[in-house]
Amino acid sequence: MTPLTLTAGTTTKARRTAWVPTLVLILGALYCLIPIAWVVVAATKDRSELFSTFTFAPGGGFFQNLSDLTAYRDGIFWRWMANSAFYAGLGALLSAAVSAAGGYALGRYSFRGREAVFKMILAGVLVPSIVLAVPQYLLLSKLGMADSYGAMLLPSILSPYGVYLVRIYAAASVPAELMEAARMDGASEWRIFSRIAVPMMMPGLITVFLFQFVGIWNNFLLPYVMLADDEKFPITLGLYTLLAQGASQPALYTLVITGCLLAIVPLIGLFLVIQRFWSLDLMSGSVKA
Amino acid sequence: MSINRRQISRRTILAGAAALGLTGTLAACGGSDDKDSGESSGPVKLTYWSWAPNMEKVAAIWNKKNPDITVTVSKQASGGEIVSKLITAKKAGNAPDLIQVEYQSLPTLVSNDVLADITKYAGDTKSQFAEGLWGMVTLGTDALYAIPQDAGPxxxxxxxxxxxxxxxxxxxxxxxxxxxxxxxxxxxxxxxxxxxxxxxxxxxxxxxxxxxxxxxxxxxxxxxxxxxxxxxxxxxxxxxxxxxxxxxxxxxxxxxxxxxxxxxxxxxxxxxxxxxxxxxxxxxxxxxxxxxxxxxxxxxxxxxxxxxxWGGSSTGVSTDSKHAEAAAKFATWLNTDPEALAALVKEVAIYPAATKGQSGDVLTTPEFFSNQADFYTTAGEIAATTAAAxxxxxxxxxxxxxxxxxxxxxxxxxxxxxxxxxxxxxxxxxxxxxxxxxxxxxx
CATH class of the missing domain: 3.40.190.10 (Periplasmic binding protein-like II)
Known part of the structure; x- marks a missing residue:
């Protein structure tokens, strides 16, 4: 009798406790998703509907907004999107490459000054990149590079956080024995790095790539300071110029909202695509190890 | 903004003094050198930072008529943002030739040595504007830092x-x-x-x-x-x-x-x-x-x-510009030429600062106020009574x-x-x- 009631008691208890975290998670999900739902719904409203109809009642102006946005200044919106893709794509790729080399070297080789270098990079993790935007601008304009594509790429290439992450990842995932074995077989250091270490570090590198990609895609201050020519603007800065048109001009809210919706689509797409490689590599990595 | 603001450089103080009418001598110490007289060979290329929508269409009219001076509009964020960006750009020597500036930002930009004195290129422009407006672009000195563009009585x-x-x-x-x-x-x-x-x-x-x-x-x-x-x-x-x-x-x-x-x-x-x-x-x-x-x-x-x-802006020439005269010429044309004023009203939807732009020939009653046919006649009368800021x-x-x-x-x-x-x-x-x-x- 007693054990029976006890088990019954514990099961209900277990069920009840499971509700709390679920509820918290649902609330958290709502908290994150409602703004996105708002953007999705608001993008369908035309100018007169935007502020007058119920918040989550979809309007009938999405395609009008889309064609207005495309027509705005001869389609400069798509140019901004392409710029963003270029800055974020190439910047993240280069950054992942630099992080791979730097992190691997710091994690797998012991050399004089290694800790000093690593500590400087750690300190770099603590400095927010926003603080660096103005000094970077002044330095790059001394080199005559301000307001160029290079001015946006160069500061994005070195990511202290990426180097840090790859160092930790390399130390954990590339066994020293394996490197020794490769050396015995006569492989050069470059070959060990490119053929053995990089594939083993791939999940870590993809993480660095994603972080950098999202970081550059969403970056506002660096392009704001660095770029003067609106043909080179990324999407963040471009949409901002639509909002701030001076007191006497109504802000182009409908265009900005539609633009924001379109601007997050590539990010969502990227996550969906890369997620597959992510888990795949994690698994294959663990099997090999 | 705060980054620039904290610096108390000699130049800031000097340029502040330059705003007070000592311009001729002091502005030269401020680091700007008048490199040209506009007579340079070959076509001149000017960049113009503006936030007003469709400004590039007005510039296109100028470009068609003046093949030797090409103006490229680069659209920027408005108001306070453009000011901090300009001061940063000026520190690096990259300020554009022409700048759209709100009246209340003029003293800030002058004291940061961003705006050039264009008195010598302006001619009799003064007569085209109401006194209150003109006072805002001269800052009450003998210098001239911008040409008024739009007004907001x-x-x-x-x-x-x-x-x-x-x-x-x-x-x-x-x-x-x-x-x-x-x-x-x-x-x-x-x-x-x-x-x-x-x-x-x-x-x-x-x-x-x-x-x-x-x-x-x-x-x-x-x-x-x-x-x-x-x-x-x-x-x-x-x-x-x-x-x-x-x-x-x-x-x-x-x-x-x-x-x-x-x-x-x-x-x-x-x-x-x-x-x-x-x-x-x-x-x-x-x-x-x-x-x-x-x-x-x-x-x-x-x-x-x-x-x-409330609001209103002007067109200034930066001290970094290598073609100050050409830039001043464009700024004057943009804000006083009848064709330019008409285009500003039509494309950019501003209320022109120039007195003749307010007369009603170029301004047609806003559709939203179709019940008040004399909207701009009344507006013109009110504009004339604007107190100096x-x-x-x-x-x-x-x-x-x-x-x-x-x-x-x-x-x-x-x-x-x-x-x-x-x-x-x-x-x-x-x-x-x-x-x-x-x-x-x-x-």
């Missing part, structure tokens, strides 16, 4: 239909305005005549200009006086604070979805705004087309005829403090707090100028 907009329905009178003085506000509240308990917006220091500045407030003044020796809490401004702050405390004027900020809704639904019966209001109403209150009417701003003394301004080198500080201090005061709905908010604005602005290295006293 303050006016009183009201819902003609609702005023008629509730038997409200259009106020001619501020005393009548208060009475109308009370009557409106009585007639429609859930509505307000209008709101006091702590988000819009520009409007408050305009209202205090009308009352005769002089926030910044400078004497020929280069000494600034900050008088934000002068008697005139105090009168304005207490007036609005009193009405907010009484509950007959709303305390919510403008330019929010809620405010749009209030205008559209008619729970705000009026709006103290500038000549550009029709453009805002089109998108904020689309259902009220043809129901508004514009009247002169209420006066402090009956029989007087003064207004302030007195801007200083740290308008940003004053504006930010306004938003903080008056935000709290209007939330609390206490008239006394409006008073202390003004005192805060004064002391913060004064303190900031002192810290920047200006010679400054309090009024």
């Amino acid at each position: 303050l006016m009183f907009y009201y819902r003609e239909d609702l005023f008629k329905k509730h038997g409200l009178t259009v106020p001619k003085t501020w005393t009548e305005f208060a009475e109308t506000a009370r009557a409106a509240k009585k007639a429609v308990p859930d509505a307000y005549l209008t709101t006091f917006s702590a988000n819009d220091p520009g409007l408050f500045a305009g209202l205090s200009q009308q009352a005769g407030g002089k926030w910044w003044t400078v004497d020929p020796s280069g000494k600034w006086t900050v008088g934000i809490d002068d008697a005139a401004t105090k009168q304005v702050a207490e007036f609005w604070g009193g009405l907010v405390q009484e509950g007959v004027i709303d305390n919510q900020p403008m330019y929010t979805p809620a405010w749009n809704n209030a205008l559209n639904k008619g729970t705000h019966l009026a709006w103290v705004s500038a000549v550009w209001a029709p453009g805002v109403l089109v998108s904020s209150a689309p259902d009220t087309k043809g129901k508004w009417r514009m009247a002169p701003l209420p006066q402090w003394k009956s029989g007087e005829n003064v207004t302030g301004s 007195a801007w200083g080198p740290n308008v940003n500080t004053a504006y930010t403090t306004f938003q903080d201090a008056f935000g709290k005061a209007s939330k609390a709905k206490k008239e006394t707090q409006f008073d202390s908010a003004l005192a805060t604005m004064q002391s913060k602005t004064f303190g900031d100028m002192k810290k920047q290295g200006f010679e400054v006293t309090e009024a």
